Amino acid sequence: MAIWTLLMNKAMADTFMPAQGTEIAKSVDNLYAFLVVVSFISCAILIGGMIYFAMKYKRKSANDKTAYITHDTRLEVLWSVVPLIIFMVVFAWGWVIFHDMRSMPADALEIQVTGKQWAWTAEYKNGVKSVDIVVPVNRNVKIVLASEDVLHSFYVPSFRIKQDAIPGRYTNLWFNATKLGEFHVFCAEYCGTTHSGMITRLKVVSQEDFDKWLTSESEIGTLPIAERGRKYFQTRACASCHNVDNPAAKVGPSLYQLFGKDESVQEGGTVKVDENYIRESILDPQAKHVTGFPKPSPMPSFQGQLSESELAALIEYIKDLK
Amino acid sequence: MSTSRLINGVEVASHFRDVNHQYSSNKEGIWLFMVTEILMFGGLFVGYIIFHSLYPEMFAEGASYLDWKMGFVNTLVLIFSSFTMALGIYYNQVGQPKRATWALAITVLCGAIFMVIKYFEYTHKFHMGIFPGRLINPEMMAEHGHPMQHANLGMYFGFYYCMSGLHGIHVLIGMGLITWVMIRNIKGEFNPKYYTPIEGVGIFWHIVDLIWIFLFPLLYLVG
Amino acid sequence: MANNQSHHNDHGAHAEPHVTPLRTYLNVGAALFALTFLTIIAHVFKAHYLPLAPFIAFGIAAIKAFLVMAWFMHLKYDEPSNRVIFALGFFGLAVLFAFCVIDIFTRVAQGTVL
């Protein structure tokens, strides 16, 4: 039995499920494999039985005699009790794993992840902020989730974990990645326009690389100003709505080679894209709307969320997009 | 298809066997409807109790703005109206429709008194800047010498206005319904064999009373 | 539901309306008034037994509610099926309340209560 589920597990993981990035993923898949097998057997009995009876007892003439069977208590008890036992088994099995998922290890590396329409931002203990979530392999990691606006859900298919991020409250989840590589993080709770674009990368690296990455990220202050702007552009998830390497519009206008151009706005007239216009657009997106884009603009205001130096770095970066 | 015929002087729809069959069916329908009323108000009660235990101090602050004397008078008014409502049915049962009409009229009057007192309570709060939810106005409250102490006080008054407001709407609907059966009663449509509408309206009115019996300690007393 | 099933096809045996004497209504009305005063008295002196205050206030309210339901709403003399139906409403409410409370008051920021 154990060997068989193991085989099933392997077969399923390779074809129907995302890669198994954690031990918990394996135990979830074991349970899932068991459920699929049991489901398959029950469907085979029900559907197979149905087709068999339908063929065997097909009407031959209008006056067919049928059996008069009102009930059979033994049979009915049988197909009440057997499913019940199976249900109780899978319930208990599921609970054991669920309990494991919900019990936060005490020694975990803690990362604060905040959801915001429509991006995730990770913040590490030393103050590093990042769009990519980088974690060391074989180490307990605890994600403390928060949301700035509406419900989001932090979902890593390869780890078989998911947890809603709720504004006004912290929720958490943990994992211990056993596989190096990059994994998708989806938002699984509907959150508006670009819900389906709220995807980020979870990079599992060696402890060594992790330490290196963390140090280099924390040295961001020493980078050239436009480079810093590029970082902020990523961490603030500007890229989910604005293209920077081609002129095609996404949700918002592309910023590629935008600086210095004249744009016609719905409020009337044209506007020259200069430092002050970009500044205004970031802090008060509803002030002017370029022709052809929705009004009111779906862009959130960054008033009070960016320091002057961050703002300057962003503008410098946009200037450089040539 | 529903047609009706007269049985013992009572109009009975064709799908009912007799007067009692029709009466008991109607009554069951009325009770089922009352269940939905209980469950609808119940949702608010559940929310109130949960948030009350999450934010006891904030709820205490909110309750301190409520004058239990007003609530007390209103409780008496509503209980009295329930009593007269019961009399309205009683006098019809014993064949004294004139008295029944008077009882119903007093019931409507009590409903009106209740609403007037509610009006004074509301306007007093509006005057102090106490509005539901995010409309609550801390500056106005401070001007009136009652600075707001808990950040989400608006939620208490959100509950207060939703619960007493929904209850108030029911009082108004009840008054309308009682007036309707009162007019029918004056026209002589009811008699000891047939008074189901009065009874139905009566049960509705008692539900309104019942809800207030719990709202009073919930909002005014258990601060 | 079991209670309802016994009710098929009765030719209104239970449905004969019951006439409550006037005296009873007066008594119930008086009791309701008295209990309302009692609520207020309890409220004024609640400083002396603070932790119990809500229980007393709601205990009295429950008695009042019972009086209204039993006599004013005639449930005491109504068909048992109607009593079951009305009780179902309160039962549904209790379910909603119980599970919301089970969730909200066993949430913990760290670890688990189980």
Place this chain on the structure above:
Amino acid sequence: MGHSSGKSYIYEEPGLKSWFTSLDHKRIAILYFVAVMFFFLVGGIMALLLRLELFAPNTSANVGQILKNGDAYNQVLTYHGAIMVFMVIIPGIPAILGNFFLPLQIGAKDVAFPRLNLMSWYVFMLGASLAVATFFASKIDTGWTFYTPYSIRTGSSVVMMVVAAFIMGMSSILTGLNFIVTVHRLRAPGMTMFRMPLFTWAIYSTAVLQVLATPVLGITLLLLMMERVFGVGIFDPKLGGDPVLFQHFFWFYSHPAVYIMILPAMGVISELITTYSKKTIFGYTAIALSSIGIAAVSFFVWGHHMFVSGQSELAGVLFSFITMLVGVPTAIKMFNWLATLYKGSITFSAPMLYALGFMFLFAIGGVTGIILAVTAVDVHFHDTYFVVAHFHYVMVGGTLMAIMGGFYHWFPKMFGKMYNELTAQLSWVFIFIGFNVTFFPQFILGAKGMPRRYFDYIPEYEQLNKISTVGSWLIGIGFLFGLYTIIRGLTSGAKAPPNPWGSKTLEWQTESPPTMHNFDHDPIVTAGPYEYK
């Protein structure tokens, strides 16, 4: 049977006005039928649009975006969900087939409160019109679940939609209330509770749910409205409220609502299986009581929609446990239907094909339901396409198959005409195959981690999405055949005899279509509903 003294209900009173003021349960059923058909068409077109958008990821060069942007997709998604739930599947069986056949099956002349019945149709139409009106005001994009705080923040006409849903809820309550009293009080002499047809049992259980669950939806929607107008803060975390409490309130209704959708379908299937295998139902009592059992337990399981919502672990585990218990009465029904086929005389006319199709699809919908009820597994599957596939297997594969099957089964009784068997079967073939092609790949998509309500997806999901979209076209073709069958049947169907299928329940023992008074002589019942001896 003999010749009837009166005219059929269709011709008893002429003129359109007589239909809109009719208190006859059969005519009101037809009013519902027309309305629901219309909304089904609208919701169905929206489904096709959604699938078309998902045919390829937006980055794909040769297939551009069908819908303008994420907002447009989210709006269509919301209306598809809201229309199908509130205006098609919930009223579908109870308000059409239930209204028409519940009184007939228990030998009553009408429902207990005919005026209330007509009123509930008008209330329904009022709510539905208001819901449709939001489409022209400012399209809502909250999803049919209205989760806070998104529904508080979004700039669309949520208040109007919420009022619409509230009004439609009232209509649902009135229908349920009416049916409960009808079943309790209006049964013909000799028609004991345990001689009632199983369809009536199912509608009765549904009615209990409608009356007990819908009021909580009512207050939830009112509070959401207050939240938007006054910001009362109960569900708004910015004001100290709890969005998860909204989910509790919402699912307290909406989970039983799932059974409001499926229980009547199960009732229809019991009728079809006995009739078309000409055999008494196996385990009548167990099936009847399992309807009540499902209805009762359904009030305790709503939290299984919230395993990862931030609900406590204790609550999650409790809900998971109780959810398992719902599986038992459901399993009983499935096996009892199977046992009914044993030694029967089975014909494969269209209604039976739908019934067998139901058993096939509902078996898959049911077992995947159990998979989703297991906490640890649901953490992975929650809000993915696995869930989408599961509930479509239940709601479409289950309820819609039953609606179609039941509709063909009772078509001769309702309209006095026969439908064309060939096109009805053709319609079934397309719907059945198309359905599996559409939704089975979605199980795999979900297992692979594709979240639901996605306007766009990463390239690795493309293959399966393509298959799924092609399947949706097959379903569309199937329903076109269905529509053709209905119109052909109505315009040029052969005259139907009173009991073309040799069924035993009471509605077949009167004219086709019945007269206004249903029965020429009040029936007296002496035996159970399925005495195929």
